[in-house]
Amino acid sequence: MIEAKETIHVSWATNGLVDNYFMVSLLDIFRDPAYPIGSFNSIQGTGLLSKTRNLMVKHFLEQTKDDWMLMVDSDQFISLPSFEKLLAGADKTIIPILSGLVFSSPSQTEIKPYPCIFDFDSDDNISPVYDYPEDKIIQVYSAGTGCLLIHRRVLEHLRELHSETHGADWVWFQDGPIGNNIWLSEDLMFAEKINDAGYQIHAHTGAVIPHHKSLWITDAHFRASRAPMPSPDHQS
Numbered sequence: 001m002i003e004a005k006e007t008i009h010v011s012w013a014t015n016g017l018v019d020n021y022f023m024v025s026l027l028d029i030f031r032d033p034a035y036p037i038g039s040f041n042s043i044q045g046t047g048l049l050s051k052t053r054n055l056m057v058k059h060f061l062e063q064t065k066d067d068w069m070l071m072v073d074s075d076q077f078i079s080l081p082s083f084e085k086l087l088a089g090a091d092k093t094i095i096p097i098l099s100g101l102v103f104s105s106p107s108q109t110e111i112k113p114y115p116c117i118f119d120f121d122s123d124d125n126i127s128p129v130y131d132y133p134e135d136k137i138i139q140v141y142s143a144g145t146g147c148l149l150i151h152r153r154v155l156e157h158l159r160e161l162h163s164e165t166h167g168a169d170w171v172w173f174q175d176g177p178i179g180n181n182i183w184l185s186e187d188l189m190f191a192e193k194i195n196d197a198g199y200q201i202h203a204h205t206g207a208v209i210p211h212h213k214s215l216w217i218t219d220a221h222f223r224a225s226r227a228p229m230p231s232p233d234h235q236s
Contacts, residue, residue, distance in 0.1 A: 035083070
């Protein structure tokens with residue numbers, strides 16, 4: 001767990017607006033003296049998510065003395081129980097990178113949530129971990145960066161490893177093509193750097209972080225809702 005003397009920097013990106021539930025959840029955390037919040041910062045979005053996330057980390061390392069960074073997106077809600085589970089589960093030596101459990105959806109027209117925690121499947125492809133144990137800390141290959149608690153030493157180490165290639169301010173996040181017509185997102189590229197540096201990413205499946213997604217509701221959703229349910233007596 002996070003030690004009593006350690007403090008947390010909370011950072012989020014915004015386009016100038018944040019979800020009301022997101023801000024209320026942060027205020028609940030900030031106003032409680034029992035939580036070790038050292039500082040917080042909001043970065044105005046640049047239009048490039050990977051660039052914005054790099055600016056968030058740069059500010060944390062250069063403008064604060066806090067031990068941990070909680071990177072969180074402004075369209076989510078962090079309940080106090082979920083925040084407490086992250087605090088209890090993180091450890092600067094054993095679990096220096098801990099994600100909450102965030103869900104997303106593949107499009108604006110499809111209701112098909114998937115967990116933003118990823119590992120290799122039987123075909124050696126990176127896929128969402130659907131069959132996760134409830135309320136447990138598990139090791140994963142990658143996690144979405146929507147709610148990620150990271151110790152300072154990990155981010156400093158990545159800067160040391162990659163400054164010569166990328167420059168000191170742009171070493172943590174990037175996205176782009178990697179061959180075979182594959183585009184790798186900024187969270188997966190971050191995971192590659194993390195794993196190559198000898199760290200592991202963990203996720204707490206009990207720290208569920210609701211994610212606000214807008215959706216175009218159509219007649220297809222209505223028809224699906226009206227479809228008859230299978231008889232409870234029917235067994236295949």
